[in-house]
Amino acid sequence: MRLPLVVQDTSEILERILEDVRSVDPVNARTWFDELRVVSFDGGLLQVGCSDPSWAQYLHDRCLAAFTQAAQRITGHLVGVQFVVTGRQDGAAESDVMQRQVRLHPDYTFESFVVGPCNRLAHASCIAVSQNPGVIYNPLFLYGDVGLGKTHLLHAVCHETQKRAPHLRTEFHSCEQFVNGFISAIEQGNLPEFQNQYRNVDILIIDDVQFLREREQSQEEFFHTFNVLYNNRKQIILTADSPPQELAALEDRLISRFKWGLVARLDPPSYETRIAIVKKKAHLRGLVLPDTVAELIAEHFKSNIRELEGALTVIYATARASGQPITLELAKQALGVQELTCRSVSMSDIVRAVSEHFDVRITDLQSKKRSQSIALPRQVCMYLARNLTRHSLEEIGGHLGGRDHSTVVHACSKIEQLYKSDASFRERIDKLTGWIMKNNG
Ligand code: ADP
Ligand code: MG
Numbered sequence: 001m002r003l004p005l006v007v008q009d010t011s012e013i014l015e016r017i018l019e020d021v022r023s024v025d026p027v028n029a030r031t032w033f034d035e036l037r038v039v040s041f042d043g044g045l046l047q048v049g050c051s052d053p054s055w056a057q058y059l060h061d062r063c064l065a066a067f068t069q070a071a072q073r074i075t076g077h078l079v080g081v082q083f084v085v086t087g088r089q090d091g092a093a094e095s096d097v098m099q100r101q102v103r104l105h106p107d108y109t110f111e112s113f114v115v116g117p118c119n120r121l122a123h124a125s126c127i128a129v130s131q132n133p134g135v136i137y138n139p140l141f142l143y144g145d146v147g148l149g150k151t152h153l154l155h156a157v158c159h160e161t162q163k164r165a166p167h168l169r170t171e172f173h174s175c176e177q178f179v180n181g182f183i184s185a186i187e188q189g190n191l192p193e194f195q196n197q198y199r200n201v202d203i204l205i206i207d208d209v210q211f212l213r214e215r216e217q218s219q220e221e222f223f224h225t226f227n228v229l230y231n232n233r234k235q236i237i238l239t240a241d242s243p244p245q246e247l248a249a250l251e252d253r254l255i256s257r258f259k260w261g262l263v264a265r266l267d268p269p270s271y272e273t274r275i276a277i278v279k280k281k282a283h284l285r286g287l288v289l290p291d292t293v294a295e296l297i298a299e300h301f302k303s304n305i306r307e308l309e310g311a312l313t314v315i316y317a318t319a320r321a322s323g324q325p326i327t328l329e330l331a332k333q334a335l336g337v338q339e340l341t342c343r344s345v346s347m348s349d350i351v352r353a354v355s356e357h358f359d360v361r362i363t364d365l366q367s368k369k370r371s372q373s374i375a376l377p378r379q380v381c382m383y384l385a386r387n388l389t390r391h392s393l394e395e396i397g398g399h400l401g402g403r404d405h406s407t408v409v410h411a412c413s414k415i416e417q418l419y420k421s422d423a424s425f426r427e428r429i430d431k432l433t434g435w436i437m438k439n440n441g
Contacts, residue, residue, distance in 0.1 A: 010038040013074060014048065020070035021063065022286075026320045027313050028062045031286040032106070039084055046071055046079050049086035054104035054159070059083040061103075102172045102207070104162075107284060108155030114280050116273030119149055122264040126153045126237075130160035133168065133203050133235035137262035139226075142239045144266030147304030150239040154205050157237060161203060168202040175211035179218045195221075199228045203235040209258075210240045213249045223254050230257070269305065274298035277305060281312055292328040292430050299437065300335070311335055328430040329419060332387065345388045347399045349440040354381045357432050368401045379411035380429070386412050388436065 014036065022029040032055065039049035048067070050056055059067070060083050071079040115123045122142050129140050142150050158172050173181075178198070185194035198204060204225070212219050229236055240247060243265070244258035269277065275298040282289040293315065301308040318334035319326045355362045358377035365378050378400055385396045386408070393405035418425050 010041045010046075013041070013046075013071070014038050016074045017067060017070040020074065021066045023320070024070070025063065025066040026285070026316055028066070029286065030106070030284060037086070039086060044077065044079055045082060047082050047084050049084050051085070051087050052106065053085050054106045056083045056085045057103050058106045102155075102174060102177070104158050104172075105155050108152040109159050110156045112280055112284055113149065113152055113156060114269075114273055114276045116269055116276070118267040118269045118273060119153075122149075122153060122266050125262050125264050126157050127160075129235060129237065130157045130164065133161065133165075134233045138230065138233070139236035139238055139258060139261040141244060141258050141261065141263045142237070142266060143241065143243050143263070145241065145268070145303070147306040148266040148268065149305060150266060151207055154207055154237065154239065157203075157205065169200070170203040170205065171198060171201045172205040173207070175206050175208045178206055178222065179211060179215055182218050182221050195225070198225045201229070201234060203237070204229055205237045207239050208241070209238050210242065210247055212254075213247065216251075219251055219254060223251070223257075226254070226257055230260075236261075268303050271298055274301070274305075274308060278308060278312060281309055285316065287312075287316060287326075289326060290328065292434055293326055293331045295434065296328060296331055296335075296437075327426065328433065329426070332433075345436060345440045347385055347389060347391060347396070349436055350381055350384045350388065351399075353432060353436045353439075354384070357428075357435075366399070366401055379415050380432075382408045382411040383415035383429075384433065384436065388433070 018033050018036070021033070032050075035050060036059075037049050039047040041047070048059070050059070064081065064083075067081045068079070071081050110123075110127060113119075113123060122144075125137050125140055126142075128136050142153065144150060154172060158170055161168055161170055181194055181197075185191045206222075209222075212222060226236060238258065243263060244250075244255045247255060247258075275294050278294045278297045279289065282294070289312075297308055297311045297315075301311055315326060315331045315334045319330055322330070324330055351362055351365055354360075354377050355365060358380070360374055360377050364374050365381060367374075381400055382396055382403075385391055385399075386393075389396075391399075393408045397403035397405055397408045415429075419429055420426075
């Protein structure tokens with residue numbers, strides 16, 4: 001059925017849809033949404049096109065509902081939305097292949113990967129391999145703890161080779177997919193098809209090969225796959241959670257093959273690299289992040305970058321939900337950082353910092369004096385103690401001249417008000433908080 005809808009400017013409709021999607025689904029919104037175009041709007045179906053198959057897949061998987069609801073709200077009609085890949089002749093074949101493999105994540109590219117001392121070799125070798133598959137490092141073996149970017153680099157290699165050499169056949173699978181595929185191939189009696197899928201390729205990428213541990217038959221199959229590819233000078237890229245020699249229960253002949261090429265380790269990122277990663281992730285979402293917030297996240301999430309990203313998402317979602325800009329204060333509340341810092345920051349750390357910062361004496365802060373010049377810094381102490389320690393209201397009041405808990409409550413809400421309404425005060429408090437955490441955390 002055709003809609004009696006007069007469409008004047010489809011690009012304007014798309015613009016309004018994007019605006020809507022960005023506000024209802026900020027977590028999944030990306031800056032590259034700007035490059036989406038309307039392909040057609042006909043018979044109640046809005047086709048939205050993009051040039052990259054991984055974008056279309058991402059939109060379909062994560063954003064379909066948000067786009068559809070926005071389209072219906074904006075047009076006032078029961079519109080359906082479809083994402084299509086534009087400018088490709090081989091679209092159909094592509095999506096067929098993509099079903100069986102790991103789906104490429106549009107965020108996981110070389111551009112969005114932050115390089116630091118912790119991952120320089122792994123990154124450089126992945127770039128080299130995507131430029132010259134099968135020639136330089138074969139196999140390329142990446143290892144490191146969970147959340148350090150191994151899978152990200154594998155996706156980046158796929159993106160890059162698709163761009164540079166689309167004729168090359170790349171198969172990218174998790175090791176689990178390999179093992180399960182192997183088992184069901186045996187069950188269904190189509191082993192040759194399975195073997196063809198893995199052996200008739202230019203680049204074979206298998207993520208998390210530690211999954212082969214204690215799966216002897218799959219190891220055997222993988223061993224032969226490896227040999228065929230290696231002898232044909234086809235590129236093999238593998239990742240694992242430990243170096244080859246520590247992949248216990250893996251056959252020695254397999255382990256020694258893993259070491260034939262280049263073995264690169266990924267280490268946990270330094271503080272500076274973590275800050276750069278947070279900023280990169282924020283940028284990808286079109287998000288403006290104060291430096292203090294990037295520092296806060298980098299300080300508290302040290303070992304796993306996925307957690308760091310999760311923190312960013314929580315902060316972002318909280319800001320959107322409350323309609324407030326992202327500030328250090330909001331970020332802390334969103335993350336419940338007081339929980340994390342309570343062990344290290346003490347009452348006297350706070351009192352000392354406030355005393356220096358407001359140029360008042362510690363003894364005055366802890367006295368009963370009521371003069372305005374002392375009252376405000378004392379209230380700041382209470383507020384900070386509430387946010388940065390786990391002390392009760394009574395304890396905080398007791399420490400600051402024997403005040404009762406209602407005085408502390410009043411102080412906290414007063415400082416919070418000031419914090420919200422006065423930008424220079426806010427900056428002052430943020431700096432002070434940062435200082436306390438850095439020096440006592
Ligand atoms: P692994 O496979 O090693 O467990 P992933 O590749 O899944 O880790 O990475 C976890 C998350 O951290 C991903 O969202 C990834 O984008 C991100 N990440 C890891 N390292 C980096 C980096 N150097 N730069 C940007 N993002 C990174
Ligand atoms: Mg991984």
